[in-house]
Amino acid sequence: MSIDFYIIEDDKVVQNILNRIIVKNNLGDIVGSSNNGMKAIDDIKRFNPHIVLIDLLLPKIDGIKIVSAIKEAGCKVHFIMISQVTSKEMIAKAYNEGIEFFINKPINVIEVISVIDKVKEKIRMSEVIQSFENAIKGIQSLSEYTSNRTSKKYGYKDRIEKVLAQLGILGEAGTNDIVEIILWLIEQDEDTEKSIRKYKLSGLFKHLNDRYNKEYNISSNVAAIEQRVRRAISKALKNVANLGVEDYGNEVFIKYSSSLFDFREVRKQMDFARGKSNFQGKISVKKFIEGIIVTIRNEI
Structure with missing residues (x-):
């Protein structure tokens, strides 16, 4: 299935890991990536990707606010949040704003592939x-x-x-x-x-x-x-x-x-x-x- 991805992650190492997982396992096409929340919002509205992989903690604007802004804009995007945050309140808030799955860091390749496959099937x-x-x-x-x-x-x-x-x-x-x-x-x-x-x-x-x-x-x-x-x-x-x-x-x-x-x-x-x-x-x-x-x- 041809799926477009966008990655929002301020850690360049993690960004590269996610990029390699998607490319190596033929999960879809990466249409863009950013470590800047405001730029990411503009890019997502423009490219309208199917799936966005997003970190919760980002400079200037956090991942939850980005998800909320994209949902309010009417974009039909599926969000997978990847973060080292363990706060149940923060995770619950992220789900309430519209994320599909939450994956804890450090990155587990099998878990990332499994979650992406579930979202693709949906x-x-x-x-x-x-x-x-x-x-x-x-x-x-x-x-x-x-x-x-x-x-x-x-x-x-x-x-x-x-x-x-x-x-x-x-x-x-x-x-x-x-x-x-x-x-x-x-x-x-x-x-x-x-x-x-x-x-x-x-x-x-x-x-x-x-x-x-x-x-x-x-x-x-x-x-x-x-x-x-x-x-x-x-x-x-x-x-x-x-x-x-x-x-x-x-x-x-x-x-x-x-x-x-x-x-x-x-x-x-x-x-x-x-x-x-x-x-x-x-x-x-x-x-x-x-x-x-x-x-x-x-x-x-």
């Missing part, structure tokens, strides 16, 4: 449950959406959102970015399936960022847009794969498993959902966008 199960909930919401949204339409020839935006609803990601943060990118590509060239190949993804994301700033006065950045888009498409892949696991003859699975994704990657995601593999499927942003464009043009 994350995996949460994602599976969420994907089913999103799929159900998507079906409900599509039903409401269809019943309110008296004509099949509605606008491009409506047709794009219809596809996103079928995929169960209409409410995801990156879906608006996907809609805007496709609408802009359609504006540029009627032969949109070919025109997307003219652009680099970085160029599309930069254009969208400029458009948000100029037309809507919305402050964003290219990296944030790309992250939102990739997360939304990854969620769509998980939803489609889960539908295939439940029913290989599901219409949404049949329609989109190969048109919006590489089917080999869908199979990988299905094996992951069944617990047969530790590797998830990968996405192609361009194939996904091109597939939606082909789909909506065929509906005309």
